[in-house]
Amino acid sequence: MKAVVYKQYGPPHVLILMDIEKPTVKKNEILVKIYSTTVTSGDTRLRASNFPPIAWLFVRLIYGLFKPKKEILGHEFSGVVEAVGKDVTLYKIGDEVLGTPTTLSTGSYTEYISVPVVRKKGVLGKKPKNLDFNEAAALPVGGMTALFLLDKAGLSKGQNVLVYGASGSVGSFAVQIAESQGAKVVAVCSGSNFEMVQSLGADSAIDYHQNDFTLINERFDIVFDAVGKITKSQAKKVLKLNGSFVSINAITNPKQEHLNRLLELTKEEKIKPYIDRCFSISEIVAAHEYVDQGRKKGNVVVEVAH
Secondary structure: OEEEEOOOOOOHHHOEEEEOOOOOOOOOEEEEEEEEEEOOHHHHHHHHOOOOHHHHHHHHHHHOOOOOOOOOOOOOEEEEEEEEOOOOOOOOOOOEEEEOOOOOOOOOOEOEEEEEOOOOOOOEEEOOOOOOHHHHHOOHHHHHHHHHHHHHHOOOOOOEEEEEOOOEHHHHHHHHHHHHOOOEEEEEEOHHHHHHHHHOOOOEEEEOOOOOHHHOOOOEEEEEEOOOOOOHHHHHOOEEEEEEEEEOOOOOOOOHHHHHHHHHHHHOOOOOOOEEEEEEHHHHHHHHHHHHOOOOOEEEEEEOOO
């Protein structure tokens, strides 16, 4: 089968499309023919080993000090079940699914992936009928991160929420989730993305190129940093007395329950992954080059098979 492999850290051209052995299923696993995956900021950081100095050595010790231990990137996928292990009852051949890989050994930049049905890490679910495969692949990582952090912040109806970096993957989900729960949402992004974030449910938007959000008069119950670029002291300037600041720089630990809730919100048409661009798996280098520019809106999808 085809897979995108990288054997050294570096720029996008370290990613190579090659043939590797197709996985087999164990008794509690399903074999998924992957239709779509994505390029997340996590994929590009791991590929380049681009981490803050304080975390660099720690991350390298986990993922490979001199070269990658995990040679196949990809944090989320959608596809169709092609085979099931003898102990699997929740899924059958032909089921359309989405999820995240469970191990450090392999990712989803591959034509097939074998994943356990009962798992301690990673998530798995059936694809909602109102999402296509590209949209489904883009749901787990950004959606679960946004939901986890909004839960942590204590999101509730009637609150004022500011989302900084609202046009990115996590930010676009945060806007939709907050709006769906009855919050008023102010989005901070570039002016060119105002139409996008307002279509997702933002009540108003601030262009960070033109205005400093910390100087506005409005006060917020939650300041959500979806790009990891603002500090707690900055957030405090616009937070209410008992307001909450959450950032993707924090350690997040989304679980199956978060995906289950996202799937319900999706079926109710309260959230929908925003797709910026789609690339074929043969264009993986170009996909990473695009994400490296730091200007993507929502999610960038890689089509593996359709």
